[in-house]
Amino acid sequence: MAQVASLISGIESLKDENTKHQIYQILDGIDAIHREALHRLVRLFKEGVLEQVITDPAINTLMSMYGLLPPENQDGQEAAELIPLTNLSYESQESLDLGGTGTVRPHWIPVPDEAEPTEGSAYLCDLDGKKILVIHQNKNDYAISNVCSEHEAAIEDGVLDQTLWHCPHGPACSYDIRNGKRLGGGLSLQCFPTKRDETTGKRMVGFGMPFEPKTPSF
Numbered sequence: 652m653a654q655v656a657s658l659i660s661g662i663e664s665l666k667d668e669n670t671k672h673q674i675y676q677i678l679d680g681i682d683a684i685h686r687e688a689l690h691r692l693v694r695l696f697k698e699g700v701l702e703q704v705i706t707d708p709a710i711n712t713l714m715s716m717y718g719l720l721p722p723e724n725q726d727g728q729e730a731a732e733l734i735p736l737t738n739l740s741y742e743s744q745e746s747l748d749l750g751g752t753g754t755v756r757p758h759w760i761p762v763p764d765e766a767e768p769t770e771g772s773a774y775l776c777d778l779d780g781k782k783i784l785v786i787h788q789n790k791n792d793y794a795i796s797n798v799c800s801e802h803e804a805a806i807e808d809g810v811l812d813q814t815l816w817h818c819p820h821g822p823a824c825s826y827d828i829r830n831g832k833r834l835g836g837g838l839s840l841q842c843f844p845t846k847r848d849e850t851t852g853k854r855m856v857g858f859g860m861p862f863e864p865k866t867p868s869f
């Protein structure tokens with residue numbers, strides 16, 4: 652997933668607009684074929700088959716990318732959530748409709764200049780029509796939704812405490828900024844990939860692409 656996201660971001664930095672356009676057209680075509688085929692396939696599943704096959708991580712990710720997870724498996728934190736166009740007010744020319752499929756192409760948006768990081772800092776940014784907290788902690792960048800999925804409340808007045816964001820609306824509300832999980836259970840916060848632009852060093856936030864948590868592996 653990370654490799655695919657990295658390759659896609661490489662396409663965006665191509666200088667040759669014609670080549671870039673052709674690559675995007677190919678991606679659109681592949682996406683349309685996959686979408687149609689997967690929707691037809693899932694319609695053929697007998698009851699319970701979808702729930703069974705999505706226990707496989709790779710299949711789960713694919714179904715998630717095409718919005719085919721059953722409602723009870725959609726907790727707002729899928730690996731590759733596809734964002735309905737109607738929910739977005741674009742700020743980036745890179746956000747393009749994938750042939751009327753109602754999804755957006757993966758793209759990166761730089762954070763505003765004033766949101767440059769210092770250790771332990773958090774900035775509320777308006778990116779791609781979403782309110783996002785961009786956080787720098789322990790030399791890592793994180794981007795989490797400013798809206799609590801559980802209560803649909805803004806959480807920007809919370810407190811950063813190492814890798815936790817303590818929500819301002821109650822003593823028991825804390826989120827792990829590395830993966831968006833709510834301590835003690837409940838709906839997770841939506842998280843977004845981050846990276847540094849290779850040329851400018853600016854912080855970038857990714858949309859329409861898989862998110863992989865920055866948690867240590869043991």
Ligand code: FES
Pocket residue numbers: 799800801802803804818819820821824825
């Ligand atoms: S407002 Fe929802 S967890 Fe705090």
